[in-house]
Amino acid sequence: MTDQPNPAALKEIFDRNRLRHFVDQTRAISSTFDAERFYAHATQDLDGLGIMQRMRRTAEAFALTLPQDYENALGVLAELAPRIGHGFAAITLCEFVVLRGGDDFDRSMEALRLFTRYGSGEFAIRHFLKRDLHCTLAVMRRWAEDENEHVRRLSSEGARPRLPWSFQLREIVADPALTMPILDTLKADPSLYVRKSVANHLNDFSKDHPEWLVDRLGCWPLDDPHTQWIVGHALRTLIKKGDAKALALLGVTGKAEAKVEAFAVSPPTLALGDRVSVSARIASSGESAQKIVADYAIHYVKKNGSASRKVFKLKTFTLEPGGEQVLSISQTIRDFTTRTHNAGFHEVDLMLNGEIVARGGFELAI
Known part of the structure; x- marks a missing residue:
């Protein structure tokens, strides 16, 4: 499953214990730190705030209580960063840069380059991209050559046109x-x-510029295994749609010459929290080796009785003449913030090279 984590659970990253940890560590660094004011602001209406709201509220508390001189405040946070001990909690340092550093571009870029090693600056850098796209991209191009993998990842992840949990960068979308x-x-x-970030960045492009993306990736040297991995994951949305050019770029040409000798969806009836399994046995009917991309799709029943189809990756494999391939996967049927399940019969498709070759399903009882 590729759904985003549940924010209701993640918000507890910024619980009162975490905020007290911030207080204790910052007080040990700065004698002028107003610990009481920080804690009062950070915990205001805490129970009603979501994960990103809590993160920003914590950054606001730092902005209220650290030295008003931006450089001095960053010095305190630079000492605090390695003491936080949690990647997502440390994102609040990058949010502080957004709140206080908008008019000090160079110093803010260097601060994000440092802080992203402890908690990603992917959300913070977008505010600078929105304000001055070309100057910020120039810095990020240099970051792409940084020796630190967290900084290199930020150069890609922060500029993703459709980054989850953030606003779109419309100029890059276009x-x-x-x-x-x-x-x-x-x-x-x-x-x-x-590499995961680069693949996700490219996959964002596939939603708006599919032909451009395939043509562009076709110019990359695919003899490097790292590049091959990126391209395969970057094209996943197009592969799930059966895009012929995307499939060809991965070495998949045309309809699969294969027979489905067994296909099963089990159990036939399940409830929320149960696991559904999809399995199949594929036999070659071709005279030469062929690369096969196998996916499956679940048609989720909507409240009005219609269905919404979501495709999942199953396996990519080479099928030799006269050979067989057994496929098997399972997943838990549970609600997410992005999907609420409804009772009814859920069809399940098996696809080879983008073509539906078998269909089954399960009854969901709620």
Whole structure:
């Protein structure tokens, strides 16, 4: 499953214990830190705030209580950063840069370059991109060559046109060429952490510029395994749609020459919290080896009785002449903030190279 984590659970990252930890550590660094004012502001209406609201409220509390001189305040936070001990909690340091550093571009860029090593600056940098796109992208192009993987990842993740939990960067949505110099630099990055971001960045482009994306990736040297990995994940949305050009770029040409000898969705009836399993046995009917991309889709029943189809990755494999491939996967059927389930029969499709080759389903009882 690729759904975002549940913010209702994540908001407890900024609970009262965490805020007291901030107080204790900052007080040990700065003798002028107003601990009582910080805690009072950070905990105001805390129970009713979501994860991102709590994060920003904490940054506001720092803005109220740290030295008014921006450079001195950053010095305190630079000492605090390695003491926080939690990646998401440390994002509040980057949010402080947004609140106080809008008029000090160079110092703010250097602060984000430091703080992102402890908690990603992907949300904060977007405010600077929105204010001055080209100057900020120029800095991020340099970050793409940084020795630290967290900084390199920020150069990609922060400029994603459709970053979850943040606003869209409409200029980049309209013109993907703006960030391609960054992605070109990172196309064979040794860090999986960075490569995942590059693939997600490119996948964002597939939603608005699918043909442009396939043509652009077709110019990348696919003999490098790191680049191959990025391209395969970058094209996942197009592959799930059966896009012929995207499939061809991965070495998948045309309809799969294969037979589905067994396909099962089990159990036939389940409740929320149960796991559904999808399995199949695929036999080659071709005379040569062929690359196969297998996906499955669940048609989620909506309140009005219609269905919303979501495609999931199953497996990519090579099927030899006369060979077989067994496929199997399972997932838990549970509610997310992005999806609420309804009772009814949920159809399940099996797809090979973008074509539906088998269909089953399960009854969800609620």
